[in-house]
Amino acid sequence: MQETDKDIFEKDAKDYLPVFNRYKIVLDHGEGAYLWDNNGKKYLDFLGGIAVNVLGHDYEPLVTAISEQAKKLIHCSNLYYTQPQADAAAKLVELSGLDKAFFGNSGAEANEGAIKIARKYAHQFDPEKSQIITAWDSFHGRTIATLTATGQPKYHEGFGPLPDGFEYVHYNDIEELESMMSEKTAAVMLETIQGEGGVYTPEDNYLKKVRALCDKYHALLIFDEIQAGIGRSGKFFAYEKYGV
Numbered sequence: 599m600q601e602t603d604k605d606i607f608e609k610d611a612k613d614y615l616p617v618f619n620r621y622k623i624v625l626d627h628g629e630g631a632y633l634w635d636n637n638g639k640k641y642l643d644f645l646g647g648i649a650v651n652v653l654g655h656d657y658e659p660l661v662t663a664i665s666e667q668a669k670k671l672i673h674c675s676n677l678y679y680t681q682p683q684a685d686a687a688a689k690l691v692e693l694s695g696l697d698k699a700f701f702g703n704s705g706a707e708a709n710e711g712a713i714k715i716a717r718k719y720a721h722q723f724d725p726e727k728s729q730i731i732t733a734w735d736s737f738h739g740r741t742i743a744t745l746t747a748t749g750q751p752k753y754h755e756g757f758g759p760l761p762d763g764f765e766y767v768h769y770n771d772i773e774e775l776e777s778m779m780s781e782k783t784a785a786v787m788l789e790t791i792q793g794e795g796g797v798y799t800p801e802d803n804y805l806k807k808v809r810a811l812c813d814k815y816h817a818l819l820i821f822d823e824i825q826a827g828i829g830r831s832g833k834f835f836a837y838e839k840y841g842v
């Protein structure tokens with residue numbers, strides 16, 4: 599039986615741990631770029647699951663692929679091999695031009711993995727090469743390390759002590775970045791296009807200059823494309839637009 603909005607709000611308030619402020623709308627289903635709520639009201643979906651549903655709702659090839667796979671194997675842990683996983687990694691490597699694909703459960707986990715890879719790589723040269731530089735107004739996730747990487751103090755409040763080694767620069771300010779970098783820099787981590795901060799694009803050659811500074815100090819450059827990637831900028835990855 600379809601419950602009313604009131605029933606759902608009451609049930610939710612009793613049992614669901616609130617971590618976001620939400621609109622008082624109970625969504626039921628979608629089709630393409632449209633959504634319908636519990637009362638049959640239609641909406642144009644400008645949010646796309648916070649920029650996740652790039653193919654829209656109820657897209658038949660996607661629904662078929664997911665349901666066909668669910669009929670075969672729903673999950674098998676990473677202790678075994680599967681063909682879809684190998685195929686997906688090969689596709690991502692081909693599209694990115696990078697060497698390997700890591701699968702995570704969320705953007706935060708991807709960034710957490712990137713931070714760990716950068717630190718582990720840097721530590722072989724110098725255990726103190728651990729500085730991670732990120733931008734003010736960035737958003738990188740809600741785990742302890744990624745909220746520390748997030749350059750917005752409001753996300754840090756109440757969670758201290760935070761992990762050491764994170765410092766912030768103003769996005770697009772190459773002089774400030776240069777003044778903070780040294781051989782102790784393990785990585786610079788930026789959204790290729792800032793999302794949560796207000797959709798800020800990189801100024802001319804900013805990212806190329808960031809790349810050059812990373813090369814100079816043997817630091818890794820991490821692009822967080824959780825929001826800007828997978829076609830949303832017009833290229834598959836947004837960094838392709840900026841020649842980096």
Ligand SMILES: Cc1ncc(COP(=O)(O)O)c(C=O)c1O
Pocket residue numbers: 648703704705706707709737738739740789793794822823824825826
């Ligand atoms: C740029 C960016 N990085 C990371 C994240 C975190 O992703 P997730 O919510 O999947 O952990 C987000 C989420 O909006 C994001 O916009």
